[in-house]
Amino acid sequence: MVSDMKIQIYGAGMAGSYLYMLLSEEFDVTVKDTRKKPDCRCAWGTMHSEAKKLYKEIEINLDEFILVKPKYAIANGIKIKNKNVVIFDRKRLLEELWSQIKFGDTKADIIVDATGYKRALLPKLNDKLYPTIQTIEEHDVEENIYAYGRKTGYAWAFPLGDNKWHIGAGDVNERRAQELIEILRQKYGFNETQKICSCKSKIRLLPPSKCRPFIYKNIVGVGEAIGCVSGFGEGNAPSLLSAKILAECLTSNSLDEYEKRILGEFKWIEEEHEFVESVQNGKKLKILLKIPKVMAIEKNRSVEYSIKDLLQLIRTLR
Numbered sequence: 001m002v003s004d005m006k007i008q009i010y011g012a013g014m015a016g017s018y019l020y021m022l023l024s025e026e027f028d029v030t031v032k033d034t035r036k037k038p039d040c041r042c043a044w045g046t047m048h049s050e051a052k053k054l055y056k057e058i059e060i061n062l063d064e065f066i067l068v069k070p071k072y073a074i075a076n077g078i079k080i081k082n083k084n085v086v087i088f089d090r091k092r093l094l095e096e097l098w099s100q101i102k103f104g105d106t107k108a109d110i111i112v113d114a115t116g117y118k119r120a121l122l123p124k125l126n127d128k129l130y131p132t133i134q135t136i137e138e139h140d141v142e143e144n145i146y147a148y149g150r151k152t153g154y155a156w157a158f159p160l161g162d163n164k165w166h167i168g169a170g171d172v173n174e175r176r177a178q179e180l181i182e183i184l185r186q187k188y189g190f191n192e193t194q195k196i197c198s199c200k201s202k203i204r205l206l207p208p209s210k211c212r213p214f215i216y217k218n219i220v221g222v223g224e225a226i227g228c229v230s231g232f233g234e235g236n237a238p239s240l241l242s243a244k245i246l247a248e249c250l251t252s253n254s255l256d257e258y259e260k261r262i263l264g265e266f267k268w269i270e271e272e273h274e275f276v277e278s279v280q281n282g283k284k285l286k287i288l289l290k291i292p293k294v295m296a297i298e299k300n301r302s303v304e305y306s307i308k309d310l311l312q313l314i315r316t317l318r
């Protein structure tokens, strides 16, 4: 241990467990989670290049956890090429990290709120939390990512290999999320079947700029607690990156730069949220102005589509 500063992390999800691994050689770090084991919620899609690079820093080879690399993503019937999205065994990866974490609850100099959508320690926000429902089921369907969306939410089917699938949806309320799942089933042939497991969660759809403060007294937030989730619900790799930024600020004793660095790094998240809001509010001019930016962001991160595909997709959103 290089420093005698004590750090207590609350939440051992994507951000908290990664942050522990980055900090534990330098500081006295303990972690507390309200769960007994990592959650198995369906959030198993991630951006391969970015997540692989970040996990490499803690000597984890992401490729050992990859289940499927789907060739296509099919959204409202429109088929687009997948460039970088992989489905990984998030639960097994978290279990691997948990086996190395020192769990405990100690009096610390710095407290980290890594409690995801709960944001259990930082001041409450004027929040936008969408409920999600999800199941694991068996289906014999070609291994692509399938989605069915409308303006306020979408349903998805992610292949997990061996004919297993995560089926889920998020929308402004559970009833609408359930409706979306029913449409997805009909559209792509995921007939109602026995569920291997099912659960519910929530997702924060507010960008970082609307999740301030990031720091309050000796509490500092990371991951979804400070809005590191894209407008389309991508939060795994952003949570890791936010933890890396926090680790760098703590090790270089420059916590005062943390907010600026997060807001700078995640400008693309702000862009995506603005785009989604314009679509939801039917702001045609704003949508057109944002399209090139959003296409460039997604081409770089995840999937590649043409303007024609995107406009067609927007037209199908009810």
Ligand SMILES: Cc1cc2nc3c(=O)[nH]c(=O)nc-3n(C[C@H](O)[C@H](O)[C@H](O)COP(=O)(O)OP(=O)(O)OC[C@H]3O[C@@H](n4cnc5c(N)ncnc54)[C@H](O)[C@@H]3O)c2cc1C
Residues within 6 Å of the ligand: 010, 011, 012, 013, 014, 015, 016, 032, 033, 034, 035, 039, 041, 042, 043, 044, 045, 046, 114, 115, 116, 117, 118, 120, 132, 133, 134, 168, 201, 202, 203, 222, 223, 224, 225, 228, 229, 233, 234, 235, 236, 237, 239
């Ligand atoms: C249904 C669903 C599907 C998703 N799919 C994807 C996807 O495919 N790809 C993607 O990139 N993102 C996805 N996301 C978003 C992504 O899961 C999150 O943004 C990401 O996990 C956030 O990481 P985090 O570490 O901030 O929070 P989490 O990973 O949620 O971890 C928070 C941890 O805090 C713990 N906790 C909560 N309250 C307390 C407390 N009071 N004290 C101590 N511990 C506490 C929880 O038990 C949990 O372990 C999805 C989200 C949902 C809800």
